[in-house]
Amino acid sequence: MLPLVRSWEILARPRREAAAENCPAAGKRRGREVREIGEGGEQEFLALERELAVLLRRARASSGEMAREVHPELEPAAYGLLVRLAETGRQRATDLAAYFGVGKATMSRQLRALDELGLIIRTPDPADGRASLVELTEEGGARFSRVRDARRAQYVRKLVDWDREEIAELARLLNQLNTSMGG
Numbered sequence: 664m665l666p667l668v669r670s671w672e673i674l675a676r677p678r679r680e681a682a683a684e685n686c687p688a689a690g691k692r693r694g695r696e697v698r699e700i701g702e703g704g705e706q707e708f709l710a711l712e713r714e715l716a717v718l719l720r721r722a723r724a725s726s727g728e729m730a731r732e733v734h735p736e737l738e739p740a741a742y743g744l745l746v747r748l749a750e751t752g753r754q755r756a757t758d759l760a761a762y763f764g765v766g767k768a769t770m771s772r773q774l775r776a777l778d779e780l781g782l783i784i785r786t787p788d789p790a791d792g793r794a795s796l797v798e799l800t801e802e803g804g805a806r807f808s809r810v811r812d813a814r815r816a817q818y819v820r821k822l823v824d825w826d827r828e829e830i831a832e833l834a835r836l837l838n839q840l841n842t843s844m845g846g
Contacts, residue, residue: 725814732810733803734780741773745782745799745807753796755788764845782806 727739747759760770774797777783782803788794799807822830 729810729814732813733806734782736776736780737782738773738776741777744773744777745803746811748783748797748799749804749807749811753786753798755794756797757794759797777803 723739726742730737730739730742733742733745743763744759747762748754756770756774757767759774760767763770774783774785778785780803781800783797784800785795785797788796
């Protein structure tokens with residue numbers, strides 16, 4: 664039987680094999696062999712895919728609920744912008760777009776909606792007069808903090824049986840995953 668691969672993998676295979684012949688590091692990642700996933704799959708990757716699918720579905724639903732708690736007209740996708748601005752403070756729209764991996768037009772639309780709701784404010788960037796910096800308004804910060812605190816309390820309740828070390832390890836691994844997937 665043929666191994667299960669995506670069509671782009673079939674097209675990329677000759678380049679990958681040629682690269683492996685010319686470069687000993689090709690075909691390896693961080694010192695580990697990169698293996699093809701065949702018909703049987705690798706159980707750990709199948710389990711990862713399944714659990715991420717469940718997590719992402721729940722996260723989308725949760726973001727929608729939290730967004731509505733911040734403001735009834737807030738788009739669920741924009742909630743992440745509030746999280747980022749609360750963590751980092753003032754930022755350029757282009758930096759936010761790069762962080763989330765979205766285009767400038769998408770970021771502009773989401774920021775315009777947040778601005779219209781009175782949750783963010785734009786100020787001129789002192790380093791570049793053509794650009795502006797985006798930050799939470801006092802009202803936006805207060806609304807976001809209230810929802811974030813309620814969410815954190817929910818995490819505490821749901822993870823009451825977990826050790827703090829397990830929670831820290833999960834956060835570390837999710838950060839590692841996000842970093843790997845981002846580039």
